[in-house]
Amino acid sequence: MRVAGALRPRRRVAVAREEVQPLAGEPVEVETDDGARLHVEVDPADPAQVVPGAPTVVLCHGYGLSADAWHFQRLALRGRHRLVLPEHRGHGRSTRGPAGPVGLARLADDLGQVLDVVAPTGPLALVGHSLGGMTIMELAVRRPDLLERTRAVGLVATSSGGLAAFDHGLPLLGRHLVRWAEQALQRTAERADVLERGRRLGADVEQRLVSHWSFASPVSPEVERLAARMMAGTSVGTIADLLPAFGTLDETEALVALAGRAVLVIAAERDLMTPAAHGRTIADAVPGAEHVLVRQAGHLVMLEHPAVVTARLERLLARAAGDVEHGGHGGGDEVVLPVAARSRPRRVRP
Template sequence: MARGPVAGALGAVGSRVLRGRPARLGGDEAGLAWSHTPTEALLVATDDGVDLHVEIDAPKAASRGRRHLAGRTPTVVFVHGFALTMQSWVLQRRAMVEQGMRVVAYDQRGHGRSSLPDLDTCTVDRLGRDLARVIEATCPTGPVVLVGHSMGGMSVMSFAGAHPDVVRDRVLAVALVSTSPGGHEVTEFGLGPLAGRVVGAMGPGVLTRLSRHAGPIGVLRRMGKGVQDLAVARWAFDSPVSAGLVDLVAEMIFATPFDVMAAFLPDIDALDLVPRLGALTGVETLVMNGAGDLITPPSHSVEIVRHVPGAEHVVVEDAGHILMLEHPDLVTEQLVGLVQRAQRAVAEGVPVSSKPRVRRTVQDISKKRRAARSRREAAS
């Protein structure tokens, strides 16, 4: 069978990625389990009839080592990114539960186990309304911490702008990971440079057309295992990761309906959430980026930090777009620190907006040590 332009593009880019691909880690990282059993699972219906798959994790009793998180238990709501699922937050869910916090995670409309929406409702504004519905159904009272990755960060910003009263009264802290408020070229968002170029050359409708024809999809799938893995590893990460982790991310991406991906792209490309950032004034805010993120580099988050007084901007070296899976311990550490700072500010009556803006560059030292150990073991 002759290869079409999409298959040819995949092959060409795949060969380039292969030449630059670092060796994958083995050992403990490769053996990580990605499954998670929630305390409760439910469907939350939106006002336009979409059923959102939602999971709740009850907190574990705080031990002596967790006294710093004592007080009224916050609910941490995790919102995943474009073409991913709640599974992308699995390691942070476990960690926050261990820290004594209640956790809510859900699949965004058209993703994972949530139902398919009408394509004209695939907008960031609608995602913000979905988040409001999830909060109403799962944590109608008490303090809330909102954590959004990529398109999930856009969902959080959209929600904040539409519900400033809820943010003022109930949102203890916000973390915006690998995201953008708009104003950048993000048509390749979540798809990487390869798919971005294909979409740019043929128009956003290419994904919708592909989803309707088994032939081209079959070509992508058959040639895709190796090429898909290479492309995913290239745009998702900026350091060596396990084959299992690449597989996990690839499964999430390629399980997302192509027409849903295509429907979100025009809205994301025209996005401008800057006017909604004012709602985060006074809220402890953490902004995180990978220094090697090809999708939403640190420059995309500068506008967020500029418009949110007291926001902390953390840039992680040797990190790509899916930061929380590439450097899970570091991201968890930053999230726990965020909650600590927020609780301390409330207890001491310190206005968050009076804090100076802070930008830090950090490295995942533990991962560097594991990588060095893995290289030594491979050499021996």
């Protein structure tokens, strides 16, 4: 295992106020077989920058977020790669579809149908954060035709199972609170309008909670607001639809299917949603997978330490393209202490 600072991405990505404004691509709407309308952003590759044969890079966001979760990675990669950023049903600008519980199988089918429309041919690199990573793992089992075209897989702050036993940073209470939340959301689904009004009234409290469970070190106010805005934009109904899926998650079969591809697993040391040990489990189950543990990082590691995540994704894509000089040979363990985290104390939260 090696300990390193953040690799420098080929394009510097600074956290500045103007850079957290939404990025616009070519919007595509994909209607699924059950009637949900999924919003997809597509950033075309620049012929002058793209490497011939480079895969289409698919960036799948996490639970309660939107395509904006990949803001900094999108900013760095656009032009050099064709980027596809789908939004899960009920998230961002996608419609919820039929009401009721939504499992990983449904989300994987959604992703497969998106790729059938926007990337029907050619090599793929599938990158997912949290729920997005779980969706990609499920897709690997359900759509072997897409897996055959997949050259690289990036799994960021995600899990392949066992979340029902995790306390989410609340020893003794965490598991009980999750179950209570499931039951409460199910009982009040028909009064979602009341809950939504309550969320708006408690917006400041919600932002503080989002920050607590999303980041482990100081981030700019703009990044905090971006995270809170994405989560506030996800309806209570969508949260209720998906919450039960985490307790039954088991993607063991998918990890076997990923063998033989360039696989990157990024885990965040202080992740209160998908613990770092779950990233270790995934990497151990996929021969040749690269495992990166980011110190002083929370669940939204790609927003908290964007340079670290971007650099490792660039290295993964270089591996997928066979660029040994820039991509390395893959595999192994790395522990990263982000440069910015070395010189600042952890924020004391009120």
